[in-house]
Amino acid sequence: DSGVTQTPKHLITATGQRVTLRCSPRSGDLSVYWYQQSLDQGLQFLIQYYNGEERAKGNILERFSAQQFPDLHSELNLSSLELGDSALYFCASSVAGRPNYGYTFGSGTRLTVV
């Protein structure tokens, strides 16, 4: 157990639907990151939050949004789902918003859009 909890582990949904992925960071970590791993794009950075505020944005689609709550857990919302959104979504956390202390990854949420 890495200390980063992602739920659910698996999700199957239909095109056009909306889903919410949840991430609880490791205790003491203030920063949360979301990554998407797909066959064609590889591992791509989506977005970073630090203590409730958006810190950095990557290749995140407009149909996707995220937030970090006061208790530091984070949610990634994916809407108007398309087949191409099927992927493994990872959450990672770190003490600060920089790489010098490294990152802890969760085990991922596998999303299948049918």
Add this chain to the structure above:
Amino acid sequence: AQKVTQAQTEISVVEKEDVTLDCVYETRDTTYYLFWYKQPPSGELVFLIRRNSFDEQNEISGRYSWNFQKSTSSFNFTITASQVVDSAVYFCARAPSNTGKLIFGQGTTLQVKP
């Protein structure tokens, strides 16, 4: 884009062979961090090593060793006396020191046959 390149898509070796996974990165940053992660068939991302750009010392951890050469922008990973359990996808990644965003290579799939 300041990308990370893992030119070897797939490598297949026989158990007990040594194998080197190549990683080349592009950056204009003065300070940055380099990482290696392992992704076994179960899907989670397992942290292997973090290296600061100022620290060019090679590192050995059991059967694993890493060769960082700033002059050639390379951070190669060698597994000595490979084992079947080493079969996985290995990712090299880079993060600038002033952001938390990880830029991943496309990954190298290593298959170790008995």
